[in-house]
Amino acid sequence: MSDLFASTEPPTPHAAGPRPLADRLRPQTLGEVIGQEQVLGPDSPLGVMLASGSLSSIIFWGPPGVGKTTIARLLAAETDLHFVQISAIFTGVPDLRKVFEAAKIRRQNGQGTLLFVDEIHRFNKAQQDSFLPYMEDGTILLVGATTENPSFELNAAVLSRAQVMVLTRLSLADLALLAERAEREFGKALPLNARARDTLFEMADGDGRTLLNLIEQIVAWKVETPLDPEQLGKRLMRRAAKYDKSGDEHYNLISALHKSVRGSDPDAALYWFSRMLEGGEDPRYLARRLTRMAIEDIQLADPQAQAMCLHAWEVYERLGSPEGELALAQAVVYLALAPKSNAVYTAFKAARDAARKTGSEPPPKHILNAPTKLMAEQGYGENYAYDHDAEDGFSGQNFFPDTLPRTQFYKPVERGFERDLAKRVAYFDKLRDKRTS
Structure with a gap:
């Protein structure tokens, strides 16, 4: 069988090939795993499963370098299951058949199999479905x-048979513990002062594997005095922020930006806007989303918000990056500080709902044009009151279908320009009551 499906017992080091630090520090028990208390703690779902001796299928969801593979490996050891690891990137249907056949033979011989599938979301629906009968029969x-x-990425059938457990980025404190283990392994402290040490943890960006790789580089340096953050920065490249323009992180960050704008927090909004730019997001996408925020969350509370976004978008198109990004940043701040309203959105939604329910109700005849004699005889345009002929330019006539009672869809808020619009609505309501009384 291919090495791809081999058991994952720790490899024996060879004299000619030293093991990487990440492999040397791989935990040997679940108690040695750093972080992830929400999954591994005694009262956590996994802790309760292990204590009861009843382990079910699991989906670990989390960023790279936080222990997904390690925990899966240790679960097999804790439950006396044969551990098989495959990657959805390199495994096809014929390979899966071999894995399942080998697992069936083990089961007949009294040995269970824990199948760890890395990047499981890369399997298509048919491949994911192929796991179901073997999960169900044990x-x-x-x-x-x-x-x-x-x-979004896994079949409902697979999710219904497995428990999703969320693993999180390692905290700075977790990374500090990991660094101390590495120093004990090497028998010496890292040649960094306290501030540079903190900078190193920030460079790792919550990824334990990245931290150990960086430490392995640092230990190899010949340094006489501890390095400061600036010296460290010259020797090491900062890890690129985790960002996938078509993946989960993309939607998480645009959601954070939108909600920060809606929450009138210009500083948080600028932070998420910058995070997306640093991740390589197309500024045109951000310009389009900012315009959407203007029409979704500000609306007529500040009619200039739309114009501000469109103008910033146009400036970006003329200047490009990076200068044009400043115009978009100005729009971010403007939107965050603008008065907020969703009154038109609410009114539009209610009006669309009413339009669907009332079907084909015709307009009242008095507001229909009568270009022919027949239409005039049918009462089209009869008794129509021309608003400009009224003393105050307002007739107060009914414009809803005769069978539909007058409904107030638009209810302006008492914020920004809509405060003035609310006064206008009240003014016309008062005149309308006067005309129809």
Whole structure:
């Protein structure tokens, strides 16, 4: 069988090939895993499963370098299951058949199989469905790992048979513990002062594997005095922020930006806007989303918001990056500080709902044109009151279908320009009552 499906017992080091630090520090028990208390703690779902001796299929969802593979490996050891690891990137249907057949043979011989599938979201629907009968009859206990939202990437049938457990980025304190383990392994402290040490943890960006790789580089340096952050920055490249323009992180960050604008927080809005730019997001996409925020959350509370966004978009098109990005940043701040309203959105939604329910109700005849004699005889345009002929330019006539009672869809808020619009609505309501009384 291919090495791809081999058991994952720690490899024996060879004299000619030293093991990487990340492999040397791989935890040997679940108690040695750093972080992820929400999954591994005694009262956590996984802790309760292990204590009860009843382990079910699991999907680990979290960013890279936080222990998904390690925890899966240790679960197999804790439950005496044969551990098999595959990657959805390199595994096809024939390979899956071999895995399932081998697991069936083990089961007949009294040995269970924990099948760990890395990047499980990369399997298509048919491939994911192929796991179901073997999960149901106990041939395999599936442990999948994904960096993408399982709700969108995994079949409902698979999700219904597995428990999703969320693993989080390692905290700075977690990374500090990991660094101390590395220093004990090497028998010496890292040649960094306290501030540079903190900078190193920030460079790792919550990824334990990245931190250990960086530490391995640092230990190899010949340094006489501890380095400061600036010296460290010259020797190491900062890890690129985790960002996938078509994946989960993309939607998480645009959601954070939108909600920060809606929440009138210009500083948080600028932060998320900058995070997306640093991740390589297309500024035109951000310009379009900012315009959407103007028409969704500000509306007539500040009619200039739309114009501000369109103007910033046009400036970006003329200047390009990076100068044009400043115009978009100005729009971000303007939107965050603008008065907010969704009154038109609410009114439009209610009006569309009423339009669907009332079907084909015709307009009242008095507001219909009568270009022919027949239409005039049918009462089209009869008794229509021309608003400009009224003393105050307002006739107060009914413009709804005769069978539909007058409904107030638009209810302006007492914020920004809509405060003035609310006064106009009240003024016309008062005149209308006067005309119809």
